[in-house]
Every structure is written in C-alpha cells, then in structure tokens.
Amino acid sequence: MVKVQTEPNATLLDVLREELRISSVKRGCEVGECGACTVLIDGKPVNSCLILAPKVEGRSILTVEGLTRNDELHPLQESFIEEFALQCGYCTPGVLLTAKALLDLKPSPTIEEIKEALSGNICRCGAYQEIINAILKTSRKLQGKSD
Amino acid sequence: MRADYVNLVNTHTVPVRFMYHSPETLEEALRLMREYGGEARVMAGGTDLIVDMKLRRKEPKHIVSLNKIRGIEYIVEEDGGVRIGANTKLRSIEKNSIVRERFEALYEAVRSIASVQVRNMGTLVGNICNASPAADSAPPLLVYDAVVKARSIDGERKIKIRDFFKGPGKTCLKDDEIVTEVFIPYPPGDSASTFFKISRVSMDLAKVNIAILVKLSSNVVEDFRIALGAVAPTPLRIPKAEEYLRHKPLNEENLNIVEKIVSEEIKPITDVRSTEWYRREVSKILVRDALNSTIKKLVRT
Ligand SMILES: Cc1cc2nc3c(=O)[nH]c(=O)nc-3n(C[C@H](O)[C@H](O)[C@H](O)COP(=O)(O)OP(=O)(O)OC[C@H]3O[C@@H](n4cnc5c(N)ncnc54)[C@H](O)[C@@H]3O)c2cc1C
Ligand code: FES
Ligand code: FES
Numbered sequence: 001m002v003k004v005q006t007e008p009n010a011t012l013l014d015v016l017r018e019e020l021r022i023s024s025v026k027r028g029c030e031v032g033e034c035g036a037c038t039v040l041i042d043g044k045p046v047n048s049c050l051i052l053a054p055k056v057e058g059r060s061i062l063t064v065e066g067l068t069r070n071d072e073l074h075p076l077q078e079s080f081i082e083e084f085a086l087q088c089g090y091c092t093p094g095v096l097l098t099a100k101a102l103l104d105l106k107p108s109p110t111i112e113e114i115k116e117a118l119s120g121n122i123c124r125c126g127a128y129q130e131i132i133n134a135i136l137k138t139s140r141k142l143q144g145k146s147d
Numbered sequence: 148m149r150a151d152y153v154n155l156v157n158t159h160t161v162p163v164r165f166m167y168h169s170p171e172t173l174e175e176a177l178r179l180m181r182e183y184g185g186e187a188r189v190m191a192g193g194t195d196l197i198v199d200m201k202l203r204r205k206e207p208k209h210i211v212s213l214n215k216i217r218g219i220e221y222i223v224e225e226d227g228g229v230r231i232g233a234n235t236k237l238r239s240i241e242k243n244s245i246v247r248e249r250f251e252a253l254y255e256a257v258r259s260i261a262s263v264q265v266r267n268m269g270t271l272v273g274n275i276c277n278a279s280p281a282a283d284s285a286p287p288l289l290v291y292d293a294v295v296k297a298r299s300i301d302g303e304r305k306i307k308i309r310d311f312f313k314g315p316g317k318t319c320l321k322d323d324e325i326v327t328e329v330f331i332p333y334p335p336g337d338s339a340s341t342f343f344k345i346s347r348v349s350m351d352l353a354k355v356n357i358a359i360l361v362k363l364s365s366n367v368v369e370d371f372r373i374a375l376g377a378v379a380p381t382p383l384r385i386p387k388a389e390e391y392l393r394h395k396p397l398n399e400e401n402l403n404i405v406e407k408i409v410s411e412e413i414k415p416i417t418d419v420r421s422t423e424w425y426r427r428e429v430s431k432i433l434v435r436d437a438l439n440s441t442i443k444k445l446v447r448t
Contacts, residue, residue: 008167008210009160011197030158031198032265033350044238044267049158050197051268052190054167055214098263119349120262 004053012048012056013037016063024064024093028122035121038094039063043105045098045120064093067100076100076138083134087125095121099135108139158201169212173219173298176211176325181300183209184322190214191233192269194261195277211325219327222246228332233325237266237274249333251444252287252340252358259283259344272326275311278318278381279352281420285312285382286358287342289374293331297324305330312381335370338362339444341437345429347420353377354421357433361441368392373434378413378426385412388434402438406431 004019013030016022016039028036030049037048040062067074076096079085086092095118102109102117109117114132123131170176180187188207190196199205213219213234220234222243229245240246241257260266260274260283274284275295285308293308297320304324311318320326334340344356355377362370371392376382388408395401415426 008165009163009200011161014160027159031201032194032261035262035264038264045264046267047264050194050265052161052167052193052197052210052212054169055193055212117263120264 006053008052008054010053012039012051012053012061015053016048016061022063022065026090026093028090032120033122034091035094035098036091038097038121040097040101043101045101045117047120062097062100064096067096074100075141076103076134079134079138079141080131083130083137084127085130085134086123086127091121091123091125091127095123095131099131099138103135103139103142107143109135111136158198161197161200162203163200163206165207166209167212168209169215171215171217173216173325173327176213176216177298177300177323179209179211180323180325183211187211187322189276189325191273191276192236192265194265194269195273195279213325226330228330231271231329231331233270233272233327235270235272237269237271238263240271241266250287250291250331250340252290252342252360253284253331255342256283256287256344256356256358259342259349261350272329275308275329276318276320276326278312278314278316280315280379280381281352281356281377282382283342283344283353283356283376286356286374286376287340288329288331289382289384290340290358290360290372291331291334293329295326296328296330297326299324303327309384314380334360335362337445338370339441341441341444343433343437343440345433352420355415355426355429355433357430357437359434359437359441361438361445363397363442363445366396366398368395368397373409375409375413375430375433377420378415378430380414383413385409387412397438397442402435406434409434 006015016025026036028034032047032050038045039048041059098121114135168179187209190210190212219232221232223230237257247254271284274282288308295306295311297304340360342358344353346353357375360372371389373388374384388405392405410427410431415423417423
C-alpha cells in the first residue's frame, strides 16, 4: 500500500513512473494504442496512460515487479527467456501482465485466445510468434505437463 | 519545417486543469452537473475523454466521474429487451450470453472495438455519448431501435437512438444530463443481425461500418433494417433501402438496387481515414457481405 498525493490531471502512468519510480511501466503512444503502459487493476489489463490517478484510489494495481516472489522469476518470465520472446524488451512488461491476466482466467488458452488477449500490446520488434510460444509453454508448465 | 506545421500538442501530459469529482450517488452527480453545466464533463471509462484532453480537443473545468457510483453497472433482461447501465464496460457486454445470442450485431461490434485493455475500461454509453460518426456500437443500436435514458435533476427522459446523434461529437443531451442506461428491445423472432467494419488496422476507427437485421419468410424479406457509420455527420439508418426491400424476394436484381440506394443515401467525406469515393464503393460491398452473412445465420438456425 502506498499513499501519493497528486494533481488530478496526472495519469496513473505518470504516478507510477515519476512519483513511485516504477519504470517497468513504459511510456509509448500514450493514447491507448500500444499497450506498453499496461498494468492489471483487480486482475484486468488496462492502459495506465488513459487513467486519471484519482480514479484508482484504493484499488490494487499489479506491475511486473509484482510477478516475482522472493527474487524468483514467475514461470511466464522464465518461459519468455527460454523462448527468446523479446528483443528490445520495451513491450515485455506489458505483454507479461496481459499474459498473466489471460492465464489466470484461462489456464489453457487457444492460440486464437492468446492473439485476442494480445491485441492491445504492440511489439515493434515483432516477437509475436515467440511470445505466443512462451505463453503456451507457461500454460503447460503451470498444469504440470513437461515438454 | 514551417512554424505552422510544428505540432505543439503532444500526448505526454493532460494539459488541462480541472476539479475532479467522484460522487458516490447518481443524485450527487446530477447535482454537480446542474451546478457546473457546460463547464463539466461526465467521465465513464475515459478512453475518449482523456485522449481528447491530451490533444486539447476538450478542456473541461470539472470532471464528474461515474466510477464510484454504485448500481449503474448491469446488464439485465426486462420488458422485452435488455437494459445496459452507464458504467457497464464493453468487455462485460461482449462476455454476456444474452448479448451474444440475441444481439449478434452488437456483440460483433463491441468485439471489434480497440483492444481488451480499452474494452476493460470503455463503456457502451460512453461510445454513443462521444458521438463519433464512426462509433462501432451505433449501427447495431440503430437497427435494434435502442432507447437512451437520460436523467437530470428534473427527471428522466427517453430518447430514441435515431434522435440521439446530432453531428460529429454532438448529441441531443443537455449540459446537465447524464445517460443512465440504454434499453435494447429484442429483435423480432427468427431474425438475425450482423455487424461489419472496414478499418486500416484493428485498433483504428472504422472507415465504414454497417449493421443490418433481416427476417425472412421463405425467400421474401419480412423485415429489413440497415444502418451505417462513418459515412455522414452522424451514424445513419437508411429507411429508403429498408422500404424498398421489404416484402420483396431476395434476388440479385433487388440486391443491386439496395446497394445503389445505400450508396446514394450516404453522405461520406474524404478525411484521414478514407476518401468519399472509396466509402461509397465499399459501402455497396459491405451491404452485400452483411446480407450474405446474415442469411447464413438464418439458414443455420
Ligand atoms: C486506442 C483506442 C482505440 C479505439 N477504438 C475504437 C473503435 O474501434 N471503435 C469505437 O467505436 N471506438 C473506439 N475507441 C473509442 C472509445 O474507446 C469508445 O468510444 C468507448 O466506448 C468510450 O467509452 P468511455 O466509457 O471510455 O467514454 P468516456 O471517454 O468516459 O466518455 C466519452 C464521452 O461521452 C461522455 N459521456 C460518457 N458517459 C456519459 C454518460 N453516462 N452521460 C453523458 N455523457 C457521457 C463524456 O463526457 C465524453 O464526452 C477507441 C479508443 C482508443 C483509446
Ligand atoms: S502508452 Fe498507454 S497504450 Fe501506449
Ligand atoms: S521486444 Fe521490442 S517491442 Fe517487443
């Protein structure tokens, strides 16, 4: 829990980056198109660049920092490394959160469902195929199936 | 670069100073709207409003957020249709089984909007109140003859969706009114509906969108409704095409005439997304494709 005082015209993205120094949440287009600023609010992916800070008073917000537990990477993060699901990494925090929200809701998503979930996350490096592979791999891992 | 080409507007900040109000009841919100009238803006999901403020297209002095108001987030069946509350997110609408089964065109339209993230925030009511000529929910709501319920301190008013849009960004709402819900009557039994949209990429607004509803009795058209968006200052029903096709057999000759009527009735412009010529041509094809797809649905059931 953190308390921050801000102007009402600050976005959640502004507060996370400038006040709380959580720089994993990226600034991209800032108009809701690229998904680099994705965070999860109550488990659902949203664009923090389109949310005024006062709107999220009292809500729980998950950034990629919250995926690791006791310095251990989340299975998604491990799969992303194993599958080379990134190049520059700019889209990665947002993509990981989108993927987490999907797997929490649908532990075994189809490729179509993965594509739909990722429709709001642009990867300029074009790592989509590897991203999809990594999500499928995580899904199998989490269900206790080995490759 | 010439000075007048320099874009002084960027999207990094919200360059507008405003008071943020987050009332917990609708009554309180209505009181605030009465008090601040033209200087206030309602904010539902904010997916249109915040972009507009970043680009300085809107500079409200007061924002009245619907976020904390309980009891306006619902999809309920009632009185021969469904009622959808002002705070109901697009994502919940697309996940709703009644919408999916009975309002196919609305389901297809909502699913086509932006991304999961935007649909987790944005609302159906915000989509129509923003009054973009390209709003994807507008053509389906037009063919279903939806009714918009607006409230002010003085009471409630019901507005037919056909009378709701007044121009790009303009509705018939008064400064102190808040839309509380949209009522969508069930389409006639044994009818089917379809939504189609042509856009540059899936994230972009439509170049042209269309919704149609068809009811057949053997091969004769019993009911036909058609609405298009992004082809005029407001989303449009095309009554002339509807009247022409009703009680006629669905054949090539009649189809050609309907396509022609539609392309003559619309008033498209050339803008960043498309040209007038292209919009007229592609509208014809959309009419045909939407009809074909709807008839397939009818045959299946
Ligand atoms: C990246 C991106 C892609 C998009 N793609 C599409 C698309 O493909 N198709 C499409 O149709 N739209 C699209 N949109 C636009 C937008 O997401 C939708 O119009 C959305 O439904 C707006 O809902 P909202 O709740 O966010 O509205 P808000 O931004 O909160 O409000 C929009 C307007 O309506 C007014 N308003 C809202 N609620 C009420 C109310 N209850 N009573 C009175 N006035 C009200 C506000 O004052 C404001 O002027 C896109 C937006 C973004 C950012
Ligand atoms: S920065 Fe928010 S979607 Fe691009
Ligand atoms: S890895 Fe570079 S944008 Fe996705």
